[in-house]
Every structure is written in C-alpha cells, then in structure tokens.
Amino acid sequence: MPHQLDKTYDPTKHEAKIYQRWEDSGAFKPNPKAKKDPFSIILPPPNANGHIHVGTAMFTIEDIMIRYRRMQGHPALWLPGMDHAGIETQVVYERELAKEGKSRFDFTREQFYNNVMDYTKTNQSIMIAELKSMGFSLDWSRLKFTLDPDITEIVYDTFKRLHDAGYIYRGNRIVNWCPFCRSAFADIEVKYREQLDPLYYIKYGPFVLATVRPETKFGDTAVAVNPKDQRYTKYVGQEIEAESVLGHKFKLKVIADDHVDPEFGTGVVKVTPAHDPNDWEMGLRHNLEVKQAIGTDGRLTGLTGKYAGMPATEARAQIAHDMEERGLMDHIDMNYKHSVGYHDRCGTLIEPLVVEQWWLRVGELKKPAIQAIKSGEIKFVPERFTKAALDWLENLRDWNISRQNWWGMRVPVYYNASGDKSKPEYIIGTEEDAVKTYGKGGYEAETDNFDTWFSSGQWPFATLMATGDFDKGSYPTSVMETGRDILFLWVTRMMMLGLFRTGEVPFRTVYLHGMVTDAHGKKMSKSKGNVINPLEMTGKYGTDALRLALTIGITPGNDGAISEQKIEGYRNFNNKLWNVARFILGQLPEDYLPAEPKLTSPADHWMMAKLNTATRDTTKAIGDYRFSEAGQIIYSLLWDDFADWYLEASKVSPNHDLLIYGLETILKLVHPIAPFVSEAIWSQLPWQKQQLIVTPWPEPATIKTSNKAALEFENLKQVVQATRTVAAEEQLSKPTILTTNDQLIQSAGLIQRLARAGEVKRVEQGSGLYLDTTADAWLQADDKLINARRRRLTGQRNEKAAYLKTLESKLGNTKYVESAPANIVQETRDRRNETAQLLEKLDSQLKTLN
RNA sequence: GGGCAAUUAGCUCAGUUGGUUAGAGCGCUUGAUUCACAUUCAAGAGGCCACAGGUUCGAGUCCUGUAUUGCCCACCA
Numbered sequence A: 001m002p003h004q005l006d007k008t009y010d011p012t013k014h015e016a017k018i019y020q021r022w023e024d025s026g027a028f029k030p031n032p033k034a035k036k037d038p039f040s041i042i043l044p045p046p047n048a049n050g051h052i053h054v055g056t057a058m059f060t061i062e063d064i065m066i067r068y069r070r071m072q073g074h075p076a077l078w079l080p081g082m083d084h085a086g087i088e089t090q091v092v093y094e095r096e097l098a099k100e101g102k103s104r105f106d107f108t109r110e111q112f113y114n115n116v117m118d119y120t121k122t123n124q125s126i127m128i129a130e131l132k133s134m135g136f137s138l139d140w141s142r143l144k145f146t147l148d149p150d151i152t153e154i155v156y157d158t159f160k161r162l163h164d165a166g167y168i169y170r171g172n173r174i175v176n177w178c179p180f181c182r183s184a185f186a187d188i189e190v191k192y193r194e195q196l197d198p199l200y201y202i203k204y205g206p207f208v209l210a211t212v213r214p215e216t217k218f219g220d221t222a223v224a225v226n227p228k229d230q231r232y233t234k235y236v237g238q239e240i241e242a243e244s245v246l247g248h249k250f251k252l253k254v255i256a257d258d259h260v261d262p263e264f265g266t267g268v269v270k271v272t273p274a275h276d277p278n279d280w281e282m283g284l285r286h287n288l289e290v291k292q293a294i295g296t297d298g299r300l301t302g303l304t305g306k307y308a309g310m311p312a313t314e315a316r317a318q319i320a321h322d323m324e325e326r327g328l329m330d331h332i333d334m335n336y337k338h339s340v341g342y343h344d345r346c347g348t349l350i351e352p353l354v355v356e357q358w359w360l361r362v363g364e365l366k367k368p369a370i371q372a373i374k375s376g377e378i379k380f381v382p383e384r385f386t387k388a389a390l391d392w393l394e395n396l397r398d399w400n401i402s403r404q405n406w407w408g409m410r411v412p413v414y415y416n417a418s419g420d421k422s423k424p425e426y427i428i429g430t431e432e433d434a435v436k437t438y439g440k441g442g443y444e445a446e447t448d449n450f451d452t453w454f455s456s457g458q459w460p461f462a463t464l465m466a467t468g469d470f471d472k473g474s475y476p477t478s479v480m481e482t483g484r485d486i487l488f489l490w491v492t493r494m495m496m497l498g499l500f501r502t503g504e505v506p507f508r509t510v511y512l513h514g515m516v517t518d519a520h521g522k523k524m525s526k527s528k529g530n531v532i533n534p535l536e537m538t539g540k541y542g543t544d545a546l547r548l549a550l551t552i553g554i555t556p557g558n559d560g561a562i563s564e565q566k567i568e569g570y571r572n573f574n575n576k577l578w579n580v581a582r583f584i585l586g587q588l589p590e591d592y593l594p595a596e597p598k599l600t601s602p603a604d605h606w607m608m609a610k611l612n613t614a615t616r617d618t619t620k621a622i623g624d625y626r627f628s629e630a631g632q633i634i635y636s637l638l639w640d641d642f643a644d645w646y647l648e649a650s651k652v653s654p655n656h657d658l659l660i661y662g663l664e665t666i667l668k669l670v671h672p673i674a675p676f677v678s679e680a681i682w683s684q685l686p687w688q689k690q691q692l693i694v695t696p697w698p699e700p701a702t703i704k705t706s707n708k709a710a711l712e713f714e715n716l717k718q719v720v721q722a723t724r725t726v727a728a729e730e731q732l733s734k735p736t737i738l739t740t741n742d743q744l745i746q747s748a749g750l751i752q753r754l755a756r757a758g759e760v761k762r763v764e765q766g767s768g769l770y771l772d773t774t775a776d777a778w779l780q781a782d783d784k785l786i787n788a789r790r791r792r793l794t795g796q797r798n799e800k801a802a803y804l805k806t807l808e809s810k811l812g813n814t815k816y817v818e819s820a821p822a823n824i825v826q827e828t829r830d831r832r833n834e835t836a837q838l839l840e841k842l843d844s845q846l847k848t849l850n
Numbered sequence B: 001g002g003g004c005a006a007u008u009a010g011c012u013c014a015g016u017u018g019g020u021u022a023g024a025g026c027g028c029u030u031g032a033u034u035c036a037c038a039u040u041c042a043a044g045a046g047g048c049c050a051c052a053g054g055u056u057c058g059a060g061u062c063c064u065g066u067a068u069u070g071c072c073c074a075c076c077a
Helices: A011-024 A060-072 A086-099 A109-133 A149-164 A214-219 A230-235 A277-286 A302-307 A312-325 A366-374 A385-394 A431-438 A452-456 A459-467 A484-502 A534-541 A543-551 A564-587 A602-623 A627-650 A656-670 A675-682 A707-730 A742-746 A748-755 A783-812 A814-819 A822-849
Strands: A039-042 A076-079 A168-178 A183-185 A190-204 A207-211 A222-225 A239-243 A249-256 A268-271 A329-343 A351-360 A379-381 A413-416 A426-428 A443-445 A477-483 A507-513 A736-739 A759-762 A777-779
Touching: A011 A109, A011 A534, A011 A543, A011 A675, A039 A060, A039 A459, A060 A076, A060 A477, A060 A543, A060 A602, A060 A627, A076 A459, A086 A109, A086 A452, A109 A534, A149 A168, A149 A426, A149 A452, A149 A459, A149 A484, A168 A277, A168 A329, A183 A351, A190 A214, A190 A239, A190 A312, A207 A214, A207 A268, A214 A302, A214 A312, A222 A230, A222 A277, A249 A277, A268 A277, A277 A351, A302 A312, A312 A329, A366 A385, A366 A484, A379 A385, A385 A484, A385 A507, A413 A431, A426 A431, A431 A443, A452 A459, A452 A484, A459 A477, A459 A484, A477 A484, A484 A507, A534 A543, A534 A564, A543 A564, A543 A627, A543 A675, A564 A627, A564 A656, A564 A675, A602 A627, A602 A656, A602 A707, A627 A656, A627 A748, A656 A675, A707 A736, A707 A742, A707 A748, A707 A777, A707 A783, A736 A748, A742 A748, A742 A759, A748 A759, A783 A814, A783 A822
Parallel strands: A039 A076, A039 A477, A222 A249, A379 A507, A477 A507, A736 A759
Antiparallel strands: A168 A183, A168 A351, A190 A207, A190 A329, A222 A268, A239 A249, A413 A426, A413 A443, A736 A777
C-alpha cells in the first residue's frame, strides 16, 4: 500500500504535474463518447495586456460547472480565448511607452501595430500559463485570439451581412471623442464624474446667458430660449447682434426649443451643434449650421483667430479672462456642480465632436434579443439582471462601431478613389475585391477599426464556427459566466449579434458574478494598496485554497470580500482533506482492494446517510448555480461529519470499505471546486486507474441505511457532546457516564473514547447530572458537583419551560393546527413531548438538590 | 431624477419556494494534545435579523414606508 503521504499537503509539489497529466490525457476535450447533451461554455476572453487578477480567477465558477458536467457524463467544452481588447491594450501599451518618454506618434501606424501585436502575444503566453496554474480545464487545442484570421473573416462576414440587411450606415454625427486616443467612443464607454466648474454668465447682445464652456462660443450658431418663456418671446425668430471676444460683431438667430429649461441660468442658452449632444439635436430640429471650434486634437481650430492651436482646457480660462477685460462677462458662479464625461479607459476628458463614423442601426436588431429575454429563452442568474438587460436594450440607441485607434481589427471597407463616379462609393470586402471593383490604385482602404466589443460581441459563434464545433451541438452555448460590469458592454451585444447571425441565442443562461473586493468590502485598487495578487496567494496557499475562497461565501451578482486570512482557512481545509486520506490510507492492509461497504455499526449507518444527503444536496446546489452552498455542504461533510465523528469513531472499530467509500465520495464532490488536492489524493488510490477528473459524479448509494441505527449514533453524539461540555466547564477528568439505555452500553467503548470518559456503566435507575439528550444518560456526580451545576441547570430548566410554553400555546391555537401542514404540526407535537419529558427530568433532578 | 442591491454575531458573509429555539468562517475566551492533521482537537461567550407599520396560525424571509451605504442608467447650457 503506497501511502507515503507527506504530513501536510504541499500544493507546489503536485499542481503543475497534475495539470500536465490532465492536459496530456485529453481530459479537457469534450468526450466524444459521452452520451448526454453537450455542455459548453465560452471563456470570456481575458485582455492579453498583463497578468491575471482576482477577477480572472473568478472564472473558477466556470471550471466548477465544466468539471461537474464532465463528471456527469456530458461532452463538456470550455473554450479558451484571448482578446486583443483594442483601446484598452493600446492605452496600457502607450503607458509603457510613456515611461520611456515616447508616444505612438514616434512610430508609423504599422510599426506601432506590429509592436503591440508582439506585446500582446508575449502577454498571451504569460496569461495562458497563469490560467493553467488556476487549474482551469480549458480545451487549449481550441484556443482562439480575436485577431486570428479565421475569426476576422467571420466578423467581416457578419459586418457585410449587417450592411446588406441595412443595419450599417456611415454618418457624420456628434460622437464622444477622446482627444488622447484620437478616437470616437460609444456612450457606454464614457464615465461621468461630478465636479465643480465655473459657470460663466456671459453677455450675448441683449442677453446674459450661462455657460461652462466659453471656448466653444466660436461654434455657436444660435441662441435658444424656451417657447413658453414670456421674457424672450419677442426675440424668437429674430437675429441678435453680439460682440465677439475677438473684437468684431456677429449675428445669431434666436430659436425657441423645448429643451431649454427656463429655470436654469437666465433661461437663455447658446447653441453649439458641433460640441454638445443636445445642441446637436437642436441643430437638427432647427436646421442650424455646424461650426467646428475644436479639432480632433482637442485644440481650437482656425475659426478661433488668435486662440487657434490652444488646447481647449487652456483656452477656456484665457477666453474667460479676455471676455472679462472686454466687459463681456456679467459674472461667474464658482460653485457650479455638474458631471462631466471622461473616457473610461484612459481617463481623458471627452470632447463631443462631429466626426464621420460607422454606425450600427439597432432599432430592429435588438428586437429578437429583447424577445429572447422576455420569453425566458435566455435566463439570468441572479434573476434581477433580466430587467436591467431589458431596460438597457429597450433604450439602446444606434451604436458607433468604428474607432480611430491604431490597435484593432480594421473595418473591411475600401473607398472609391478611382475618380469614376459610376462606381460605388465604397465596397465591403478584401483588397482583392477592391482591385476588382476599382482597379489597381483606384481605391483607398478604410483606416478605422472596429469597436472591440463589436468583434467580441460575436465571440460565441465566431469561436465555435472557427473550431468547427458550431454544428455539433455546442451552440447555443449552455452558460455565459462573466462579470456583472460587462453586462451591457458585452453580454447584451452578444445577444443581438448572435441572434442576427445565427438565428439562435448565443447562450441559454447568463451567470453574472460581482466584483471581488478586499477584506472589508472595499474595491481593490493599486492606489489603496489593497490588491490581492492571485498568483502570490496560490503560491503561498495553493490554487485550491484560492478557488475555495472565491466560491464559498460569494453570492452571484454581489460583490464578494476576500482576504489572505480567508484563503488561509481553505488551505487548512485542503490540508485536512489530505490528512484524512493520509490517516485512512495509512491503516489499510497491504494489497487492500475496496469492496462494496457493509454497514455494521450505528456510525456506519449515520455516515452513509450523511454522505447520501450531502451528495444529493451538492448535486442540486451546483445544478442551481448555488456554488457557495455546494462548497459549504462539502466543507462540513468532510470536517464536521467525516473527520470529527466518523474517523474518530472508526478508531474503535474501522470499516475500511466505508472509510474508502466516504473518502472517494468526498473527493469526487469536492473535485470541481478543489481539483488539485482531490486529484493528488485520488492518484494515491492504487485501485483507481483513471484520473478523478474523468470519474463519474457520485450518486447516493443504493445500499440501505437504517434510520434507527443512524439515530442511535446521533444519540451517542449528543451524550458525548453533553459530557464534554460538563467536563470542560467543571474541569472534570474522566467522568463516569451512567445509562439505562442498552444501545448506549453496546457503544460504551466508543463513548468512552469520544467523550474522554472514565467508564460507561449500565444502571437500573439514573442518578447524578442528567445529560441534556433524548438518550437516558447521566453523569455520575456528587452533591458538590450538582450544586456547582445548579445555576446552569436552573437556567436550562427555565429555558425549556419557556420553550414548552410556546409550543403548547402554538398547539392550543386551533387556527395553527388547522391551517399549518400536517407534518409541521406533527413536528411541533413531537417536540412538545420531548421537551416535556426533558423538563420533567430536569425538574426531578433539581428537586434532589433541595 | 430613475432603477438595482445591501443592511443578520466584533469582522466577512450564508440563510433555496414563509414552518425546529437564526447559521458558517475568521476573531475572541477557556482548556487539551506522544497515538492523521497546532495548517490540530474540545468547550464557551457573542444576535430586538437597520427602523416603523402591515399581511399571515406563523415573517430574517412577503407587502408598504423610512434611514444609511454601494452600484447602474439618464440629465445637467
């Protein structure tokens, strides 16, 4: 019997080897022989621009589902991928460049792209190694990258199909422009921050009006008032003359528009269609000219005279100052609080600008997604996100899918530069197509890239099409598990694009996890210094410890706190499991082979019942996405039941087959959450020829357990615990237990050992300290001891008496007896009887003291 | 402004459709320990389940309202 298990479990000795063995054996690939329905999850592709973080480690949830389904006999596919993550990677890379005092403008666009590609590829291999170290049973043979040629081809094809269906258009509209990235962004990529800014009340001909942005006044093409505002009715439709900060006079139309709030400022607003989304809308309604005062570089344009070339932020103060000098400033409110948009990736102030972009018309596109949610074809865990997703989709406006960044997937468009007006303005396709259409040199390639979410929004079907799994039942995928924070950014878009392209939902269930926070529920951030590095933790405590810490005590959709202390606790759990195995294996005879366990002692029946219940409950919990609960059930099964009671009991008379059966069952149950330690122990079982990862999921045993026998052990436990309590409180050493119960006597040796009792004696009539159990057992005690216990006994007695009273009044309530379910009422009756009996014993005992 | 969470032991959190005297881990107190594990064992203390109403035989759980905290969305000249 090879049972040279170390005294403690050392994860570093096992993990890498085990992972290698799993991968080499092909266990991560969906088993073609598995008979059940395919189960598939697409890994949300991590951004290949750094190391994994605790958020990435949360994909443990997916591994749990995959391992569980694999063991259950489903062909389970977990498909890994890597995201080029467009702007995010570019920003990270540019930060690196900045450290060397460089920027992307020190390179050609092509050089830059190639450098980022190298950077990404390097990071990818780091990332892959780190994902492997987490124990993730991803099928690496199917690894995909968002910029792979086959993926790109599929994304391009979708784009063409969308275009042909009339969902794509190119338009010159106001967009969220980031002057640092020199790119437009979607509304959802703008994060608003509340801040204080001066609110300038400037003189505009006959008006005084409030503005935060005097620097945009060169782009003003009207002044607006509310149509109902009596104060200004006479001006509506007129032209006013005002003085420019540059000295000259100019004229502006006065328009009436409902958007203007008469209560705000003076009720007059300058209208700058080129630099404000609302003004843009007003411009459309009133057919106003669009004059661009700020360029894509964030600097003032030629329109602004001497201010041209000045960054907009600087220009503001300068212009305000100059206006004051010229007497054009009425006053300044320095306490104006409002929220201002910043680019969520690079943190630069967003400049609304009018720039031509590619747009996705969502009006029709979103309908099937809305329908799929409403009909329940796509379910959310937790459920409350259903409404959030619906609301978002219903209010969704056209999506700007083009980006002017340098790192990304190019929009596959070629423009007509042939001078031949009979040819189309642009085509969608390859360069070859462009040559065919426009002739050599007769075209210009689009330089815009796709919004990274436009391509990753196609990830489920694109990856499966590229690997050839699409038609083999892996699509729709079973579950999409990802962070709550990208519900709108990613999940809803996958629904729209997936349904458009395939006619089917991309996934049936969306499971959203919350954010991982520090020990006190605070967001982790470098500046706070509270970041937990998953690799540091797994190195110190083992991967399984981290995985358990990310599973237990964490609720779907809610933030979950994690601390080194918590991880350490689960390291201890793994060590406990290891030592349980060490202990059991150490006592097996040479050449032991397990047989079907026979239940002989009450402890056996009790343990078997516990194992069955836990198996059933764990299975149900995992199936219902209650992973935390599953973890807790197993934790308690191993530690509280198996180790603390059954193993201890087995020391008196071991039942090897049941010990092994219990150990194996626990290893199977815990494997999805703690794969390494369970596999490490499993590999020590010489009769097990296949790896645990591919071993069938346990089912409740068919062997009959006796409730009566199990209950006997439960009684014994209570006697033991009650004895321990008294012994601990009164500092007794080896107390004598008296009992009138023959069954207890049969387990005398066991009780003696577990309770550290001196003797267990059969008596005709009990005396001494009655142990608070349903078994008839007493602790032999002299008057001194009983007197010492008197206060406690009285307390106990009063507690029972009060409880009995509530039970009796409950049963005295006819409404309760009539309307509560029969089994609940019966339970109450049983408890009443038990309590009454107990009370009687306590009373008679107290009487002997008087 | 709209929405969603959360509020339960000192801390971090469970508590599945309403039904035992509300649980866990950590922390704390006391004690133990050659015999699988000090990454251990045993025992203990600690809770008006945020507050106020309501529904019900019965509420931590359902409803209404209030407060505090966090998040999301929209608007802000």
